[in-house]
Amino acid sequence: MTAEGALLVAEDLRKAYGPTPALDGAHFSVHAGEVVAVMGPSGSGKSTLLHCLAGIVRPDSGSIRYQGRELAALSDKERSLLRRTAFGFVFQFGQLVPELTCTENVALPLRLAGTARKEAEATALRWMERLEVDSIGHKRPGQVSGGQGQRVAVARSLVTSPRVLFADEPTGALDSLNGERVMELFTDAARSTGAAVVLVTHEPRVAAYSDREVVVRDGKTRGLEYAV
Numbered sequence: 724m725t726a727e728g729a730l731l732v733a734e735d736l737r738k739a740y741g742p743t744p745a746l747d748g749a750h751f752s753v754h755a756g757e758v759v760a761v762m763g764p765s766g767s768g769k770s771t772l773l774h775c776l777a778g779i780v781r782p783d784s785g786s787i788r789y790q791g792r793e794l795a796a797l798s799d800k801e802r803s804l805l806r807r808t809a810f811g812f813v814f815q816f817g818q819l820v821p822e823l824t825c826t827e828n829v830a831l832p833l834r835l836a837g838t839a840r841k842e843a844e845a846t847a848l849r850w851m852e853r854l855e856v857d858s859i860g861h862k863r864p865g866q867v868s869g870g871q872g873q874r875v876a877v878a879r880s881l882v883t884s885p886r887v888l889f890a891d892e893p894t895g896a897l898d899s900l901n902g903e904r905v906m907e908l909f910t911d912a913a914r915s916t917g918a919a920v921v922l923v924t925h926e927p928r929v930a931a932y933s934d935r936e937v938v939v940r941d942g943k944t945r946g947l948e949y950a951v
């Protein structure tokens with residue numbers, strides 16, 4: 724496989740925080756329907772790479788193209804629209820809104836995009852069934868287990884049918900059994916939609932759910948068979 728036809732391509736990314744280089748010539752690409760695990764030691768630049776790819780952090784130099792469009796050439800408004808409509812996010816701690824029920828949390832991205840409550844909650848429920856958390860829809864995040872909460876967060880990330888899903892240590896707060904179940908449901912659900920998944924993890928067990936691994940070390944990537 725080559726970077727040709729890839730959904731998201733990054734070339735020669737560099738980013739420093741003051742004197743600390745976080746990315747030092749990183750390359751990356753992911754195709755639709757592909758799950759890529761970003762591995763590497765603590766502090767190697769994995770999260771910075773993910774944040775650059777998602778348009779959250781602007782690299783100092785280098786190129787990031789989504790569907791052939793250079794992210795740096797987009798206005799702030801266009802970039803935030805892209806993040807809301809084409810990208811989905813799952814983080815280590817689900818970051819659910821504590822005052823809302825689980826169903827309302829999953830429906831929230833659709834509600835924010837203007838979908839009527841009934842329709843948004845019906846779509847939410849379909850994803851919650853998929854992630855096996857439909858029975859706890861009426862509960863608030865504080866009343867469910869860590870594994871259930873994380874599956875609710877995964878359902879929320881999928882509800883808008885994003886083209887790229889970014890996950891930063893999505894199972895980091897879970898025990899291994901729960902973590903594996905979340906990964907299984909997450910990757911199955913993502914694959915069924917044809918979304919690309921960029922998954923940051925330092926756990927080989929989690930990376931085993933990916934199609935391909937990219938290793939980041941001292942801000943540089945390797946293990947990439949794509950010639951970009």
Ligand SMILES: Nc1ncnc2c1ncn2[C@@H]1O[C@H](COP(=O)(O)OP(=O)(O)OP(=O)(O)O)[C@@H](O)[C@H]1O
Pocket residue numbers: 740743744745763764765766767768769770771772925
């Ligand atoms: N906002 C920031 N301000 C200053 N330095 C930062 C910031 N974010 C990251 N860094 C530094 O950049 C480097 C890469 O950090 P990054 O979080 O990308 O690594 P990581 O591989 O995701 O680490 P971990 O596995 O521990 O989460 C580190 O040296 C880190 O201290």
